[in-house]
Amino acid sequence: MTETKRTTEISELGEFGLIDLLTRDIELKNSSTVRGIGDDAAIIDYKNKQVVVSTDMLTEGVHFNLMYVPLKHLGYKSVVVNLSDIYAMNATPRQITVSIAISNKFSVEAIEELYSGIKLACETYGIDLVGGDTTSSLTGLVISVTVLGEADKNKIIYRSGAKPTDLLCVTGDLGGAYMGLQLLERENEVFKVNPKIQPEFIGYDYILGRQLKPEARKDFKEILNKLEVYPTSMIDISDGLSSEIMHICKASDTGCRLYEEKIPMDNQTKQMAEELNINPLVAALNGGEDYELLFTLPINDFDKIKNDFDITVIGHITEKSEGANLITTGGSEIPLQAQGWNPLE
Amino acid sequence: MTETKRTTEISELGEFGLIDLLTRDIELKNSSTVRGIGDDAAIIDYKNKQVVVSTDMLTEGVHFNLMYVPLKHLGYKSVVVNLSDIYAMNATPRQITVSIAISNKFSVEAIEELYSGIKLACETYGIDLVGGDTTSSLTGLVISVTVLGEADKNKIIYRSGAKPTDLLCVTGDLGGAYMGLQLLERENEVFKVNPKIQPEFIGYDYILGRQLKPEARKDFKEILNKLEVYPTSMIDISDGLSSEIMHICKASDTGCRLYEEKIPMDNQTKQMAEELNINPLVAALNGGEDYELLFTLPINDFDKIKNDFDITVIGHITEKSEGANLITTGGSEIPLQAQGWNPLE
Numbered sequence: 243m244t245e246t247k248r249t250t251e252i253s254e255l256g257e258f259g260l261i262d263l264l265t266r267d268i269e270l271k272n273s274s275t276v277r278g279i280g281d282d283a284a285i286i287d288y289k290n291k292q293v294v295v296s297t298d299m300l301t302e303g304v305h306f307n308l309m310y311v312p313l314k315h316l317g318y319k320s321v322v323v324n325l326s327d328i329y330a331m332n333a334t335p336r337q338i339t340v341s342i343a344i345s346n347k348f349s350v351e352a353i354e355e356l357y358s359g360i361k362l363a364c365e366t367y368g369i370d371l372v373g374g375d376t377t378s379s380l381t382g383l384v385i386s387v388t389v390l391g392e393a394d395k396n397k398i399i400y401r402s403g404a405k406p407t408d409l410l411c412v413t414g415d416l417g418g419a420y421m422g423l424q425l426l427e428r429e430n431e432v433f434k435v436n437p438k439i440q441p442e443f444i445g446y447d448y449i450l451g452r453q454l455k456p457e458a459r460k461d462f463k464e465i466l467n468k469l470e471v472y473p474t475s476m477i478d479i480s481d482g483l484s485s486e487i488m489h490i491c492k493a494s495d496t497g498c499r500l501y502e503e504k505i506p507m508d509n510q511t512k513q514m515a516e517e518l519n520i521n522p523l524v525a526a527l528n529g530g531e532d533y534e535l536l537f538t539l540p541i542n543d544f545d546k547i548k549n550d551f552d553i554t555v556i557g558h559i560t561e562k563s564e565g566a567n568l569i570t571t572g573g574s575e576i577p578l579q580a581q582g583w584n585p586l587e
Numbered sequence: 588m589t590e591t592k593r594t595t596e597i598s599e600l601g602e603f604g605l606i607d608l609l610t611r612d613i614e615l616k617n618s619s620t621v622r623g624i625g626d627d628a629a630i631i632d633y634k635n636k637q638v639v640v641s642t643d644m645l646t647e648g649v650h651f652n653l654m655y656v657p658l659k660h661l662g663y664k665s666v667v668v669n670l671s672d673i674y675a676m677n678a679t680p681r682q683i684t685v686s687i688a689i690s691n692k693f694s695v696e697a698i699e700e701l702y703s704g705i706k707l708a709c710e711t712y713g714i715d716l717v718g719g720d721t722t723s724s725l726t727g728l729v730i731s732v733t734v735l736g737e738a739d740k741n742k743i744i745y746r747s748g749a750k751p752t753d754l755l756c757v758t759g760d761l762g763g764a765y766m767g768l769q770l771l772e773r774e775n776e777v778f779k780v781n782p783k784i785q786p787e788f789i790g791y792d793y794i795l796g797r798q799l800k801p802e803a804r805k806d807f808k809e810i811l812n813k814l815e816v817y818p819t820s821m822i823d824i825s826d827g828l829s830s831e832i833m834h835i836c837k838a839s840d841t842g843c844r845l846y847e848e849k850i851p852m853d854n855q856t857k858q859m860a861e862e863l864n865i866n867p868l869v870a871a872l873n874g875g876e877d878y879e880l881l882f883t884l885p886i887n888d889f890d891k892i893k894n895d896f897d898i899t900v901i902g903h904i905t906e907k908s909e910g911a912n913l914i915t916t917g918g919s920e921i922p923l924q925a926q927g928w929n930p931l932e
Contacts, residue, residue, distance in 0.1 A: 246913035258830075276637060280838065281746050282672040282822060283641035285738070292621060293638055294630035297718055297733060299686040303725040327627040341644040341731050373642055380648040386686050388733040401626050427793070475629055485603075493625065526811060 250289045251285035251319040260350065261376055265355045268371055272336045274392065275370040284372035286337055291392035294335075296327035302382030309433075311354055315454045316385070317359025323480060324389040325367055326458035326533045330478035332466075333393035333401075337372045338364070343379035356385075365462060399537070403474040403557055404494035408538040409529040410557040411473075411547070413459055415506040416483055418531025421514040422446070422453030428518065448510045456533045465553075469546050473537035484578050488566060490538065497564040500557040500578065503571045527568075527578075594694035605695065606721055609702045617681045619737065620715040629717035631682055636737035639680075641672035647727030658697055660799045661730070662704025665788075668825060669734040670712055671803035671878045676745075678738035679808075682711065682717045683852035686731040688724035712805055744882070748819040749839035752884040755902040756818075756892070758804055760851040761828055762867055765874025766859040767791070767798030773863065793855045801878045805928045810898075814891050820883035826874040828901075829923050833911055835883065837872055842909040845902040845923065848916045872913075872923075 246329075252260055259540060265279045276285040286293075300320050301308060308316075328335040340360055344353060353376075364371050369389075429441035443450055458478075466472065475494055477486050483505070491498050505526050515522035538559055539547065547553050566578045610624045619689050621630040631638075645651060645665050652682055653661075666683060673680040685705055698721075714734075769900060774786035788795060803823075811817065820839055822831050828850070836843050850871050860867035883904055884892065892898050902914075911923045 277745070283639045283678065283736070284638060284673040284736075285676070285743060286638040288638065290634075290635070293631040293633060293735070294628045295631060295682070295684060295718060295733075295735060297684040297720055297731075299688055299720045299722050299729070299731060300686045301722060301724045301729070304688075304723050313920050318804050330627040331630070333628065337640070338735060339640060339642040342647045343644055343649075343729060373640060374646045375642055375731075377644050377646060378649050379646045379727075379729070382678075384644070384646070384688060384724070384729045384731075386644060386720075386729075386731035388640075388684060389628075390640060390735075391636070391909070395632070397631060400622070508634075563861070 249351050250346065251291040252344070252350055252353070255350055256416045257376060260353065264354065268361070270370045271368055274336050274371050275372060278372040281430070283497070284337065284339070286372070286390060288392045292395050292398070294328055294331050294333040294391040294393050295388065296324055297386065297388040298324050299384065299386040301384050302538050307430070308383070310430050311454065313355040314359035314362070317356040318452070319456055320385045320387050321363035321369070322359055322456055323346060323533065324387045324460045325369070325460070326478040326480065327388055328391040329459050329462060330476050331393060331398050332463060332476065333391040333398060335368045335369055335389050335391040337390045339369060339373040341375040341377070343377050343384040345379050345381060345383070348383070351397055366390065369459070380549065399476040400472050401475050401477050401490050402495035404490050404496050404538040404559045406496055406559050406561050407476060407541050408474055408559040409535070409541055409544060409555050410487070410498055410500065410538055410559060411553050411555050412464060412479070412483070412506065412534055412536050413552055414532070414534040415508045415511065416479065416532050416534060417511045417525030417529050418449045418452035419456060419531035420525040421511045422449035422451070424518055424520065425449065425514055426453065434507045436485045446510055446514060448508055449514055452532065456531060458533055459535050462535055465550070469550060471539055471543045471546050473539055476535055476537040479532045479534045479536050480530055482528040484527040486536045488537065488578060494559070495561040495562055497562050498557055498566045498570050499560055502568060504554060506554040516584065529583065594696050597689070597691065597693065597695055597698070600695055605698065608695065609699065609721070613706070615715045616713055617715050619681050620717060623715055623717040629682065629684070631717070631735060631738045637740050637743070637744070639673055639676050639678040639736040639738050640733065641669055642728065642731065642733040643669050644719060644731040646729050652775070653728070653745045655775045656799065658700040659704035659707070661725065662701040663708045664703055664799070664801055665730045665732050666708035666714070667801055667803045668878065669732045670714070670805070671823040671825065673734055674804050674807060675821050675880060676738060676743050677747040677808060677821065678736040678743060680712065680734050680736040682715045682735045684718040684733045685716060686720040686722070688722050689726070690724050691831050692727060693728070702859070712803070721746045744821040746817050746820050746822050746835050746838035749835050749841050749904045750819060750885040751841055751904050751906050752886050753904040754886055754889060754900050755832070755843055755845065755881070755883055756898050756900050756905060757824070757828070757851065757879055757881050758807060759879040760853045760856065760899055760926045761877050761879060762852050762870030762874050763794045763797035764801060764876035765870040767794035767796070769863055769865065770794065770859055771798065791855055791859060793853055794859055797877065801876060803878055804880050807880055811894070812825055814895060816884055816888045816891050818884055821880055821882040824877045824879045824881050825875055827873040828881065829872040831881045833879065833882040833923060839904070840907055841904055842905040843911045844905055845913045847913060849899060849901040851899040852888055
């Protein structure tokens with residue numbers, strides 16, 4: 243006997259019923275959250291801190307494909323990508339609002355699954371979900387998250403503080419999320435042709451995790467404190483290294499030199515790139531979604547960071563007149579492109 | 588010779604080019620806005636005030652129909668509906684973030700038109716646009732706005748403070764936005780059959796304006812100060828009077844009596860309802876989008892407000908055990924429904 247999982251039409255609950263269901267187990271964790279869900283607006287009290295706010299929107303078919311992204315992972319990721327922006331300011335995220343537009347193809351259980359990922363991210367990062375909007379969409383799923391955080395006025399790190407000779411550094415490794423996506427897309431194509439073939443994910447757990455369950459660098463503030471260094475500029479790597487570097491150079495009115503051979507990449511990233519005949523440099527420069535941090539440090543700080551396995555120096559800042567350039571492994575100098583430099587073009 | 592208006596494909600500009608174009612003329616108006624667009628997050632400093640935050644999402648085909656809603660009006664309205672939530676807390680909106688998802692059917696000029704409405708609303712209400720996300724959608728247009736405001740801790744008005752015997756009051760008149768929508772839909776149907784027939788809008792400018800260019804009650808704080816009254820609870824009327832009253836009763840743990848004959852309606856609202864054979868009570872109770880304020884006042888304040896033409900007493904709060912009821916013109920007592928009471932059902 244096969245047990246059928248009961249699904250509930252959203253219309254059975256109505257908008258207010260759905261909101262009640264999704265939000266009834268939310269417990270506020272931050273003392274700055276005066277009032278969460280349940281009124282016209284949430285109320286937050288940061289006392290003498292500054293408020294930091296950022297927002298991101300994810301749309302079905304553009305940012306995610308429900309064929310291979312589980313809803314819980316999607317909920318988790320939609321929160322994390324926003325938190326990453328707050329950490330990139332050296333600030334602490336405290337509250338989020340979540341708006342979702344759903345079509346009637348979703349059941350109540352599916353939306354609960356999405357919310358379970360949202361709540362897990364809130365739990366993991368100590369964030370309060372304080373408001374939002376649950377509305378309908380005639381077509382695909384849309385998720386819009388806004389995150390609020392707090393920061394000491396004199397500790398905020400902008401994109402605009404980089405100076406010539408500063409070291410250009412990144413946390414972690416790059417390109418993994420992009421190669422994870424390529425793998426998911428390949429297996430999805432195989433599945434569409436023959437649903438009986440099991441997907442081949444063995445040995446690629448790291449890059450799959452980078453794509454499906456990225457984490458924001460909550461820990462990096464501590465690392466900076468421990469190393470006693472203070473970045474002159476910082477940005478998170480959401481669109482790919484190339485355009486993030488361009489953002490820092492533009493905001494700081496500088497140029498830079500980026501060394502291909504220095505870009506940190508995991509072995510799985512390189513292996514998958516080889517298997518799919520993709521230049522792994524493309525994954526790192528243009529892939530995006532790694533949610534690592536790109537930052538600049540005064541050159542005198544080099545000794546303090548050189549032994550930290552999590553930080554890699556990938557280049558340095560130059561005068562603006564020198565431009566923003568990539569130095570390839572072969573020694574050629576190629577201008578970086580705002581949309582990312584693509585060696586396949 | 589016919590002059591063809593030049594339109595620009597969004598792909599000609601790219602994401603960053605589009606953002607630059609849309610945001611280059613934004614001037615910050617509020618001293619609390621430390622940093623607006625251009626970094627990972629915006630930075631806001633409210634000093635010793637509390638932060639009030641609210642968010643709304645509008646989707647094509649559900650909240651608006653581009654067949655008859657001009658993009659500029661849509662942009663304006665998408666901001667105003669959010670501001671309304673902040674005014675309903677007796678707080679002052681200061682900053683917004685705007686995320687939009689657009690399909691490639693939109694030109695750069697169309698998005699500029701949408702933004703011109705967003706900017707006009709910011710201008711009118713003294714709001715700073717401090718961030719957002721511009722992304723693509725495989726299907727329709729989605730607009731998500733988050734508004735931040737400030738409030739004195741002890742001046743915030745919640746939904747939860749209503750007490751039995753309190754007067755139930757509304758500002759302005761109700762049902763106009765709904766009847767304006769019915770009119771637009773009727774004329775759109777006529778247009779689809781014969782595009783040469785001019786739409787008949789004469790004499791209905793008020794209800795059209797209520798639908799297409801609603802305003803939030805920015806002025807109401809001043810009115811309260813002038814009248815020297817202080818609501819015990821307040822909510823904005825976005826979903827229709829019926830469900831807003833239910834929200835207040837639920838949050839305040841009370842019941843209420845609402846008198847049909849007291850509900851303020853404009854003559855154009857009534858006239859259009861008659862023309863379309865719709866009970867105008869439905870428009871007021873369930874129509875929504877009027878963005879007036881519903882609030883409760885201690886009964887002793889009656890003398891202070893009785894001569895204010897903008898405030899109408901429509902009923903009173905009761906003990907919870909008496910339920911939330913509508914007293915019809917005929918004298919019958921009917922329970923209000925969470926989704927609104929519908930006499931046509």
